[in-house]
Amino acid sequence: MALIVQKYGGSSAGDAGRIKNIARRAIATKEKGNRVVVVISAMGDTTDELVSLAHQITSQPDEREMDFLLSTGEIVSSTLLAMAVKALGHKAISLSGSQAGIQTDNTHSAARIRAIDPRRITRELDKDNVVVVAGFQGVTEDLDITTLGRGGSDTTAVALAVSLGADMCHIYTDVDGVYTADPRLVPEARKLKEIDYEEMVELATYGFKVMHPRAVEIGQIYSMPIYVASSFNDNAGTVIRGGIPMEVRNKVRGIAHDSNVAKITVLGAADRPGIASAIFEPLAKANVSVDTIVQNASVDGITDLTFTVARDDVPKALKVVEPIAESIAAKGCVVDSDLGKVSIVGTGMQNTPGYAARMFTALSDAGINIELITTSEIRITCIVNRGKVVDAVRALHKAFELDQE
Ligand code: ADP
Ligand code: ASP
Ligand code: MG
Secondary structure (H helix, E strand, O other): OOEEEEEEEEHHHHOHHHHHHHHHHHHHHHHHOOOOEEEEEEOOOHHHHHHHHHHHHHHHHHHHHHHHHHHHHHHHHHHHHHHHHEEEEEEEEEOOOOOOOEEEHHHOOOOEEEEOOOOHHHHHHEEEEEEEEEOOEEEOOOOOOOOOOOOOOHHHHHHHHHHHHOOEEEEEOOOOOOOOOOOOOOOOOOOOEEEEHHHHHHHHHHHOOOOOOOHHHHHHOOOOOOEEEOOOOOOOOOEEEOOHHOOOHOOOOEEEEEEEEEEEEEEEEOOOOOOOOHHHHHHHHHOOOOOOEOOOOOEEEEEEEEEEEEEHHHHHHHHHHHHHHHHHOOOOEEEEEEEEEEEOOHHHOOOOOHHHHHHHHHHHHHOOOOOOOEEEEEEEEEEEEEHHHHHHHHHHHOOOOOOOO
């Protein structure tokens, strides 16, 4: 008897009809002789609506209360799903993240799973239940509710699959699998049959929203295969796994994009040891994730330091950086919030020249100006004007012939 962990995202649980659809799918999986754990996200846009509600009360909601509030979205959907399964004549129980044994650190809104105690889930499976677990949440040692970061139900699902010793983790969503680029932007994007963890972590980090990067990372660390497919049909999806042979990798695997980028420049900072750490350490402590960092060549011991953050993090970043800029006698900070990034990713790019040049040519042919460039061994990212992101993704998809196998 196999144990299967299935996760359904918010778009697959938008209304009562869709929750009933999930119930039917979970039951069908059980009737094939499997033990079934279903992780579910909040219905539709519930999490966004709760965030907006909190901001109507106060511009700076308390982070503990915020996490407690946001966790209710998944409580609603998981209880309704358990009811739907029961209404169809099968046994089911819903569990909050805390009841499911998901213990986290106390970083509110971006908590990390420390450990999972799967005993309660196992007991409920032994009683023949479909076990429905509220995604995206856990509990601290002090019994405070935490959330795992937006999109975090994927992380709940893969972590549970690992801790329960499942054969595979199934992620059901509103697209048929992982495509070479967001299929909503690029009609000729091609569905991948399989993709290696390493490439998927990079693509998810740089914008493939279909999977949360931390969930893929957990899959990679524990060699848990992840199957991404549609919750609305039975079309074959995409398997994310390790060990995909090198010969079929010698290509760009996907074009990721992110339209939520801002650039902050600290002007006229002294070029001496300690300045970068004076800026980036407090940013890390404030939980602001910094991506591209560029330091200009200094003139007369003075330099400009530029870095990018998510646009939503600009207020938090400025609160940290402006006083530091003043204390190191920099001339000030300037912000450009109207940026996005496009990335090409593929393990086939390692040690192979020419990819960067092809990328820059394709962007220049499409009349797109590159603001900043960063690379890793398997990725090249260009920061461009936000209004040009879609054109850039399409141009790169074409230039690297990703519509062809
Ligand atoms: P869920 O509610 O199921 O968690 P998400 O909205 O988080 O779903 O993720 C699914 C969305 O990811 C799709 O609707 C699609 O627009 C987007 N997406 C971005 N890049 C890709 C890609 N390369 N392949 C498939 N989907 C992608
Ligand atoms: N409901 C949460 C969010 O919207 C978690 C998730 O959907 O995975 O981010
Ligand atoms: Mg998601």
